[in-house]
Amino acid sequence: MKLHKPILVGGLGLSFSLWMLDTWHDSIVQVGEFGLLSALAVGGGFWLLQKNRPGEQLNDMVIDRASVERGISQTEVIINQLAQEAANHPGLESLREQFAKLPLELDRREIQVAVTGGKSVGKSTVIQILKNVETLSTTSLQYTETAPLFAGVGKNSDAVTLSELQKYDFVLFLTKGDLTDSEFQVLQQLKAAKQSTLLVFNKQDQYQVDERATVLQSLKQRMQGNVVATAASPLPVKVRKYETDGSVQEWMEQPAADIQQLTQQFGEVLAQQGKQLVYTTTMRKVLLLKAEAKDCLNRVRCDLSTPIIEQNQWIAAAAAFANPIPALDILATAAINAQMVMDLGNIYQQKIFLEQAQQVAETMGSLMLKLGLVELSTRAVTGILKTNAVTFVAGGMVEGVSAAYLTRVAGLSLVQYFEQQEIALETGNGLNLEKLHQVLQTVFQQSQKLAVLEAFVKQGVKRLLPEAKAVEVVG
Known part of the structure; x- marks a missing residue:
């Protein structure tokens, strides 16, 4: 004393x-x-x-290269202060390794896209199709499918998945119908984290024409229009052919994927906001x-x-x-x-x-x-x-x-x-x-x-x- x-x-x-x-x-x-x-x-x-x-939240923050660089500098000050006050701190090496990657993130050209949603919403199929879309080939894209939401525990829990999503530049959130409360809550959390997200109403072909229009309208109202409708893997349809002799031939035919709305809107986002997406993701990592x-x-x-x-x-x-x-x-x-x-x-x-x-x-x-x-x-x-x-x-x-x-x-x-x-x-x-x-x-x-x-x-x-x-x- x-x-x-x-x-x-x-x-x-x-x-x-x-x-x-x-x-x-x-x-x-x-x-x-x-x-x-x-x-x-x-x-x-x-x-x-x-x-x-x-x-610190991104909501009211103007995110450009200069602001990200300021955030990196502030982070460096804290890490250096930790090294000064606790030179043997067990977490210091990991912090320095993560910090060294931040400047590289700023100049990253590849856009990292996460495709997420509940079970059986078509995540794998959507990724497979998007990889072969020529109009998107001008941008370097890397797609990652997350573990299904609302079904996992431990390493595959929703909290872990949501945390992982912060590392991506863009999120395609798939649903196969009107939003459940759980889906809506996840989308709100992504919005709060200032995560760029596009809601994809997949498997619309499984609805009658008037029903799919109703579902799409409901989704647009809840998401303020940021929704596209797709059918990445439409159900086979029965084709019937009548021959001149009066006989009838029937077979099942696989319709082409309907992803025009998705590729068009996704392409516009990449063209207009590509660099901004990288800056925002980098700032999340910085914070x-x-x-x-x-x-x-x-x-x-x-x-x-x-x-x-x-x-x-x-x-x-x-x-x-x-x-x-x-x-x-x-x-x-x-x-x-x-x-x-x-x-x-x-x-x-x-x-x-x-x-x-x-x-x-x-x-x-x-x-x-x-x-x-x-x-x-x-x-x-x-x-x-x-x-x-x-x-x-x-x-x-x-x-x-x-x-x-x-x-x-x-x-x-x-x-x-x-x-x-x-x-x-x-x-x-x-x-x-x-x-x-x-x-x-x-x-x-x-x-x-x-x-x-x-x-x-x-x-x-x-x-x-x-x-x-x-x-x-x-x-």
């Missing part, structure tokens, strides 16, 4: 004496003991938030790699942040437990959080000065009061402590555990906020207090799970009242 830090020592000096700090020194620095609770708290809130946090690299870097930084948060939360607990006076508690906690802001900012390469750190700490304290977090956490801690009369009657126990809990929420919120920022360069990034407010509220909600709170209170009691463990065992 670095007691020479001016903010920390100044705040604590208003709360309790140096001998109390010396008494708590050994237990505070032993953060390894807190491993189980750390896993519960982080796993219950912070990592869940990170897992579900949306990454995926960037997110992967940033996740690796954030995990490294989280490992460094956790001991700092744990240390500060128990210092706050000790201060509030020794002197359960609300005014001093708030002042001491604000001082501790100000130091924590600077420490965590340093880990995440965010340039935060003393005045900024104090402002953030004060703002977070104010937000906690306005959002009712202080009252809610105190009420929850009190309810859990009441189940053990010995620990509940201990003076300052509620205040101590609550102060520790709120300090932890503040720390996890800062980590969550910093993770959402771009890697800071020389000038650093300014703090967005409105976004910090949103993150604070979200992290608190995630951390309010009963199992997490109970584990935290139990660990807090052991920290603040070591003899309580022995009492519980005897009882």
